[in-house]
Amino acid sequence: MSLQLIEYEQASAEVRAVFDDIMATRRIDRVNNFWKALANHPATLRRTWESLKEVMAPGSLDPLVKELIYVAVSATNNCNYCIGSHSAAARKAGMDDAMLGELLAVVAMANETNRLAIGYQVPLDEAFKDAVLAPAG
Amino acid sequence: MSLQLIEYEQASAEVRAVFDDIMATRRIDRVNNFWKALANHPATLRRTWESLKEVMAPGSLDPLVKELIYVAVSATNNCNYCIGSHSAAARKAGMDDAMLGELLAVVAMANETNRLAIGYQVPLDEAFKDAVLAPAG
Amino acid sequence: MSLQLIEYEQASAEVRAVFDDIMATRRIDRVNNFWKALANHPATLRRTWESLKEVMAPGSLDPLVKELIYVAVSATNNCNYCIGSHSAAARKAGMDDAMLGELLAVVAMANETNRLAIGYQVPLDEAFKDAVLAPAG
Amino acid sequence: MSLQLIEYEQASAEVRAVFDDIMATRRIDRVNNFWKALANHPATLRRTWESLKEVMAPGSLDPLVKELIYVAVSATNNCNYCIGSHSAAARKAGMDDAMLGELLAVVAMANETNRLAIGYQVPLDEAFKDAVLAPAG
Amino acid sequence: MSLQLIEYEQASAEVRAVFDDIMATRRIDRVNNFWKALANHPATLRRTWESLKEVMAPGSLDPLVKELIYVAVSATNNCNYCIGSHSAAARKAGMDDAMLGELLAVVAMANETNRLAIGYQVPLDEAFKDAVLAPAG
């Protein structure tokens, strides 16, 4: 009745095709448990992998910066699996101990000042109102 | 009975000293509302500013990367003030529209896969167990 | 000094009365750990059970839909205990693997688009302003 | 199609009975918007009020401490309505500006160190393992 | 320097193609602000729409149930835009006031019991350990 981690050997052709692409893209010879779990719902496996491959590709931000952002979100959300897997990915992409220390210091500080701004209900300065979307005319 | 945004003119010497340091460090001529709100509790104002100045200083991560991480946490926590103020700071530090687009795409993707890992209760791979702290011997 | 899981045999009459009602309502012969933990504070045990019994009873939404919603919230909040216990309850109420797969896909997608809407600070469309409460006249 | 804030004059007898009890218990002459909104679903109105009345009554913790805890949770969750209403309640129960300043400093600090403990994945000390529930024998 | 809501008339061919598909799929004649905001980063617009279309399509769960789950997550995360837009979508798919009342009651209850399970650190019952993934052999 329960789900299982789907190993390559047990996997359907549809799942294997995704596993093959993960391994080829990342130059590794086995996929990690996250993908084996998603393989229980092949549509989610395929869609998630295709999205992640696109989002994490080098662009205006380089892969290391993207992995640091991933760890920042995962630590804020308390996702142990994701902290582990993306810290490992960040290490591979060049994160050293000093960078990890600074990353977590910024994450923690942001979580602190977020609550100060929220708790004091600080009104947004005019100067910041167009930092993301311009206010409607 | 309620608190107010403390303007420089009304501020105590203790608060003015912090405001002066913020303006000198950031090369601006007025502090933003966040600091005016914290000025209602001078110990919090001073401590928060000193911590922020230290944490956000250039180090192994450069100031732009630190601001991107700040926005990532603030968007995850839904702190509108912090999204506005740190997006503005990130713009100053060099973030362009393409970088903002990629940043939010990674933040959103991380929030998505965090819940897939949590919802499926995916067990951590052995290979990731020492990505942060080594397991106790 | 610390609390314990309170077993039926050790329980006070007040706690046993709640345990009896849980077992009778759910047609089971022992209560799960959540209730044994709450039994350390009998007022919380009684109030929580009475509320849960009322909220989860069949109504305009059927029990399966209510359990799916419970799992959705628990996965978003990262409550492992609640994911486990309410996934089990959802299974009993008829959730199969395909439904679980779709449920987690929706939960993850919602967590993703929540952060896109927040990060871009998208203003609410006029057309949606009365979707919940009508705006004050 | 949308819901409305239900005023006393429009309310059903069932809703009025709850409104009357809120006003009598709190010695006020009108209920705040939260209750007017819940009145759209009378079962939720009644149940929520009865639970809140019980939980917030003086006990081992006094009402001021309970209101401070309420503000702490609401600031962490970013619930503006709840920060406003429970800060007002805390003021009534005796919270002054210095207490509010210390409250928000502790809330912010806890949000910061929560992420340091999570980000570093710090293993729980043996000495803390029975701080809440004793580990199973 | 700031982003804008991109209207159809200003949009690139790439963005218009996505807008056209949203309007055709949903049988509406203009897209809501969420999509106009994402249009600032066309890759995110296209990817998010394709994912959402796939995830929210009828399957083992019907579209109303999926919208209810979306509202549940959005209320838990405090995303006002998403509560508004998905409550409107749920109304269209058949949600009436009684269903909305029950939905929010379940969401609130789940948020409550999540913190009781977490605060008491309740250990997972053996019987629930295979509710999602089977434990590794």
Place this chain on the structure above:
Amino acid sequence: MSLQLIEYEQASAEVRAVFDDIMATRRIDRVNNFWKALANHPATLRRTWESLKEVMAPGSLDPLVKELIYVAVSATNNCNYCIGSHSAAARKAGMDDAMLGELLAVVAMANETNRLAIGYQVPLDEAFKDAVLAPAG
């Protein structure tokens, strides 16, 4: 490649100085794992300890109330380490089982009503608008 819990014997002079101050301030003879983890990034160790020492010192709120608030935030955020360590600290400061039961009841209730206020999008009463910061003039 991975970090370790830094024991006093291995620690640098800079780290030892902080450990010594923690032990002296708290009148204990060894620091808990949180500090041993932070010792991997000495600047974070020092800054976090100095902030915590200042924030948690007796003031307008007494140390027990501050520890209760810490547990409230930690339970809301689902930080197991912090629930354990601050529940232990609260016990030391005088929290008994009845107080813990009431604390968790308030935390859970606040998490529930936060989502009711958010889900119904309840507009803030005029009377609460100056509970924290006075609205701009």
